[in-house]
Amino acid sequence: MRHIxxxxxxxxxxxxxxxxxxxxxxxxxxxSLTVAPTEDASLSRMTIVSIGSDDIIEQITKQLNKLIxxxxxxxxxxxxxxxxxxxxxxxxxxxxDRDEMKRVADIxxxxxxxxxxxxxxxxxxGNTAKxxxxxxxxxxxxxxxxxxxxxxxxxxxxxxxxx
Amino acid sequence: MQLTGAEIVIRCLQEEKVExxxxxxxGSVLFIYDEFFKQDQxxxxxxxxxxxxxxxADAYSRSSDKIGVCLVTSGxxxxxxxxxxxxxxxxxxxxxxxxxxxxxxxxxxxAFQEADTVGITRPCVKHNFxxxxxxxxxxxxxxxxxxxxxxxxxxxxxxxxxxxxxxKCEFHYPKSISMRxxxxxxxxxxxxxxKAVQLLLDAKRPMIYTGGGVILSxxxxxxxxxxxxLGFPITQTxxxxxxxxxxxxQFLGMLGMHGTYEANMAMQHCDVLLAVxxxxxDRVIGNPTHFGAVPRxxxxxxxxPSSISKRVRVDVPIVGNVPDVLDEILKQLEIAEGKPDxxxxxxxxxxxxxxxxxxCLKYKMGKDIIMPQFVVEKLYEVTGGEAFVxxxxxxxxxxxxxxxxxxxxxxxxxSGGLGTMGFGLPAAMGVRFANPKAQVACITGEASIQMNIxxxxxxxxxxxxxxxxxxxxxxxxxxxxxxxxxxxNRYAESYVDALPDFVKxxxxxxxxxxxxxxxxxxxxxxxxxxxKHKNELVFLDFIINPEANxxxxxxxxxxxxEMILAEEL
Numbered sequence: 001m002r003h004i005x006x007x008x009x010x011x012x013x014x015x016x017x018x019x020x021x022x023x024x025x026x027x028x029x030x031x032s033l034t035v036a037p038t039e040d041a042s043l044s045r046m047t048i049v050s051i052g053s054d055d056i057i058e059q060i061t062k063q064l065n066k067l068i069x070x071x072x073x074x075x076x077x078x079x080x081x082x083x084x085x086x087x088x089x090x091x092x093x094x095x096x097d098r099d100e101m102k103r104v105a106d107i108x109x110x111x112x113x114x115x116x117x118x119x120x121x122x123x124x125x126g127n128t129a130k131x132x133x134x135x136x137x138x139x140x141x142x143x144x145x146x147x148x149x150x151x152x153x154x155x156x157x158x159x160x161x162x163x
Numbered sequence: 164m165q166l167t168g169a170e171i172v173i174r175c176l177q178e179e180k181v182e183x184x185x186x187x188x189x190g191s192v193l194f195i196y197d198e199f200f201k202q203d204q205x206x207x208x209x210x211x212x213x214x215x216x217x218x219x220a221d222a223y224s225r226s227s228d229k230i231g232v233c234l235v236t237s238g239x240x241x242x243x244x245x246x247x248x249x250x251x252x253x254x255x256x257x258x259x260x261x262x263x264x265x266x267x268x269x270x271x272x273x274a275f276q277e278a279d280t281v282g283i284t285r286p287c288v289k290h291n292f293x294x295x296x297x298x299x300x301x302x303x304x305x306x307x308x309x310x311x312x313x314x315x316x317x318x319x320x321x322x323x324x325x326x327x328x329x330x331k332c333e334f335h336y337p338k339s340i341s342m343r344x345x346x347x348x349x350x351x352x353x354x355x356x357x358k359a360v361q362l363l364l365d366a367k368r369p370m371i372y373t374g375g376g377v378i379l380s381x382x383x384x385x386x387x388x389x390x391x392x393l394g395f396p397i398t399q400t401x402x403x404x405x406x407x408x409x410x411x412x413q414f415l416g417m418l419g420m421h422g423t424y425e426a427n428m429a430m431q432h433c434d435v436l437l438a439v440x441x442x443x444x445d446r447v448i449g450n451p452t453h454f455g456a457v458p459r460x461x462x463x464x465x466x467x468p469s470s471i472s473k474r475v476r477v478d479v480p481i482v483g484n485v486p487d488v489l490d491e492i493l494k495q496l497e498i499a500e501g502k503p504d505x506x507x508x509x510x511x512x513x514x515x516x517x518x519x520x521x522x523c524l525k526y527k528m529g530k531d532i533i534m535p536q537f538v539v540e541k542l543y544e545v546t547g548g549e550a551f552v553x554x555x556x557x558x559x560x561x562x563x564x565x566x567x568x569x570x571x572x573x574x575x576x577x578s579g580g581l582g583t584m585g586f587g588l589p590a591a592m593g594v595r596f597a598n599p600k601a602q603v604a605c606i607t608g609e610a611s612i613q614m615n616i617x618x619x620x621x622x623x624x625x626x627x628x629x630x631x632x633x634x635x636x637x638x639x640x641x642x643x644x645x646x647x648x649x650x651x652n653r654y655a656e657s658y659v660d661a662l663p664d665f666v667k668x669x670x671x672x673x674x675x676x677x678x679x680x681x682x683x684x685x686x687x688x689x690x691x692x693x694x695k696h697k698n699e700l701v702f703l704d705f706i707i708n709p710e711a712n713x714x715x716x717x718x719x720x721x722x723x724x725e726m727i728l729a730e731e732l
Binding site for chain 1: 281282285286289290293310315342343344345467468469472473
């Protein structure tokens, strides 16, 4: 099953490699990984999407907790949560495709943030499935380039991950 | 007062009451060595290879309540140390490794003797640090000692660039420390402990299985008290030997790949299993599916949550420090209603005694050729079972574990997890420094000993009267055994042609060498080594049966009760 693991980690050099090294050394899978400092500059927040059986996810959270730099680990998928991902897509936009591309972007509540005579850059946020759906909705041959941030997530309501 | 980084390193070690540091100098640690030269509180032990420094520091920790410290230079100093660090990590041995690094400004420039120490060692340390500011140095070393010995212990590495050792700052060593990201659990969960106690009391075929965690947490006395109070059979892993007296009737011997028949059968057929400070490793339970196919309730006590339900699902997990949890179990047992069922327990013991009756460790001994098991048995007799025994890795290691009956913890020193050949001799040095009056024997083979044989020179320099028990069969014995059993007798590269004359080699290093070829000479030679040559290193080269095998054996991937016994071949 797909799990979203949120981590608070000391914002120190090498912290990311401790986490990524753990995943590769133990053969765990990483679908995506995002990391950035929090409002408290001494802490970074990391979101990892991983796919594995319950046993494996249990081991992953235990092994992560064992890393000395990690302050807290939460499996967001255990309860209500929100996930978002940002995608930038550069597409060819000429002739009749130009209007069609704008129309589909609007439907997905995307924004066109760069325009040239022959291309658009479309900014899109949403969960992973929505971004995938957008790519499926447009003509694949028009895609020039895509870049995605990977998932970041947060618990709903009173679920708070803080020190 | 302002101190240099190098002075701070020494002061920190003094504050930690460190008596010995095992190391090897080099460019990046010259300022630190200069400070060693100026003081005499801490003794530096100069080894002949960095790997040996780490093994010695590791065994120093294993054999005492002190903590091993080693110091090596950057680049090759570190890469040579890696095998030792990984060895300590796999067996959860507390240790502090201080490494020199090229000056801060040179890091990343492929400088002379530069290596990414933090990167290279990251997967085989509990934690590591690169010190970037001299002001952080004292606190970092404090953290290193704290991390190494608390929670599940392990090696911690502090990498110090050369310029940091020359810069100055105010020295302040913190008395205590707390880290928001590191809070190991000590006490076990009371509700879980109650459940465990009830299971133990209701058991019909109970079994206790313990590992290195009991040794590391010095919980041998509490374990012994609990096992005796319950009257349950007990077995131990390779890492756990000595926590419960091996000469006691309740002890079934070691379990696992080369465990006794009775221990493995009882482990497989018990209905309630109390696992303490052990991790259900592949060499211990064999095939986990086969092991799990028999219904039994498992109680697992361990300080590391990630060791619980990793290979085998357990019913009652108890995360906590072993002695604290055992104390609580003993307390709960006193107030619990009911006693273990005497009738069922008696029937279970009857079954176990039947298994024990097959005498799985018996071996055939002729007049002409020495059997390795016989040497270990004689060593046990000659040393009165009181020696500290280190070993390398292979058949001799298993014979030592099977035939030397350890009654006390921290006496059996071997590389269990990583299985590092070359561990034995440097480990024996570490043991002797931690226990200056002890008899120390290194049981080894002609292949393993050559992986760190240069340390005979260190032994000479520091007058270490280690007794090297070389079980010389001319083969990489365990490799040959597997090739015989599983690879159609094709002994690919397992015959060691062109061995040195070990007697002459020992003499060349300034020690005593004895070659023993007849069974009748084994005991006299050992007596001579531990008697007449008590204060000297003696290299005893025992020429043994080249085709002796270790039994019982659970083949890789097989179930624990699917043992091959000696007579079956």
